Amino acid sequence: MVTLISVLFDRTLAILIGNANTMKVANYQSLALILPFLFLHLNAEAQNFEDVEIVTTQVSDHIYMLEGSGGNIGVCVGKDGPILIDDQYAPLSEKIKEAVRAITDLPVQFVINTHFHHDHSGGNEVFGETAHIIAHENARQRIIDYELDQVEQGNQSAVKPAALPTLVFNDDMTVYQNDMQIELIYITHAHTDGDVAVYFREENVIHMGDLYVQYGWPFVDMMKGGNVLGMVESLDHILSVIDGDTKIIPGHGKLATRSEMIAFNDMLRTVIARVRSAKQNGKSLEEILEMKPMEGYEDVEGDAASFLERVFLSLEM
Numbered sequence: 001m002v003t004l005i006s007v008l009f010d011r012t013l014a015i016l017i018g019n020a021n022t023m024k025v026a027n028y029q030s031l032a033l034i035l036p037f038l039f040l041h042l043n044a045e046a047q048n049f050e051d052v053e054i055v056t057t058q059v060s061d062h063i064y065m066l067e068g069s070g071g072n073i074g075v076c077v078g079k080d081g082p083i084l085i086d087d088q089y090a091p092l093s094e095k096i097k098e099a100v101r102a103i104t105d106l107p108v109q110f111v112i113n114t115h116f117h118h119d120h121s122g123g124n125e126v127f128g129e130t131a132h133i134i135a136h137e138n139a140r141q142r143i144i145d146y147e148l149d150q151v152e153q154g155n156q157s158a159v160k161p162a163a164l165p166t167l168v169f170n171d172d173m174t175v176y177q178n179d180m181q182i183e184l185i186y187i188t189h190a191h192t193d194g195d196v197a198v199y200f201r202e203e204n205v206i207h208m209g210d211l212y213v214q215y216g217w218p219f220v221d222m223m224k225g226g227n228v229l230g231m232v233e234s235l236d237h238i239l240s241v242i243d244g245d246t247k248i249i250p251g252h253g254k255l256a257t258r259s260e261m262i263a264f265n266d267m268l269r270t271v272i273a274r275v276r277s278a279k280q281n282g283k284s285l286e287e288i289l290e291m292k293p294m295e296g297y298e299d300v301e302g303d304a305a306s307f308l309e310r311v312f313l314s315l316e317m
């Protein structure tokens, strides 16, 4: 139930941003229709934090996955202390700390943000008080923008300094901790413009952030530098780095395998190819929708029409 609410939140936000982004192809009425649902889900989210249970899964010798509400958390443990990959929402921080304490006595040393979205970085304001937060510089800037927006909307009185990443980088980065080589693979324009996949080479585990999700048609945040074509390119790149035994922690959903991620990428590629060819033949988005470019993928959950709009717009960039 909790996961459902979280996914609904993620998707509702996705739909809202998508429509704001694609006003020239969508109509304003749809935004009006969606707004009440957004607030409904935001409220549902706020009220349900106390019911959220953090579920821990051991992924490899030194890597665990925590599921609660929001993006999946990776936990890397070893002699230097735990490193979190994403930290969900601030009201869940105590529960997350408790789940980490059940694995190791050492305090959290670092948090790596896969990207800026609040369902992945909302816990920064708590963990950042005692741990270093690592993120791509674009993700840091977008967290600052988010904080300023919250102040402007009157949701908080000032920017929370602890929420901001303290260690930033502008290309790939490697962290040597816990006797491991932890590779942060920067992806320029995919889900946003500040995504990283976090690869634990020795453990053969990768945390994908929202570059790969298991809730169906993915959300691509085009307002924040995302691009569907970049998503496929980034998956191609990461598929060339990992192997058939790699355990994949998706941004949302259950642990996955390389073959599942290949199937996901093939699905995106197929839809892009269909839309590209129709577009080259001068078809409008409305006409392409009628041509059923999602044929064969009718069972995939999520907002297919909104994904299609993003494919259409990504091809124009």
Ligand SMILES: [Zn+2]
Binding pocket: 010, 070, 071, 117, 119, 120, 210, 251, 252
């Ligand atoms: Zn997410």
Ligand SMILES: [Zn+2]
Binding pocket: 115, 117, 191, 210
């Ligand atoms: Zn996201």
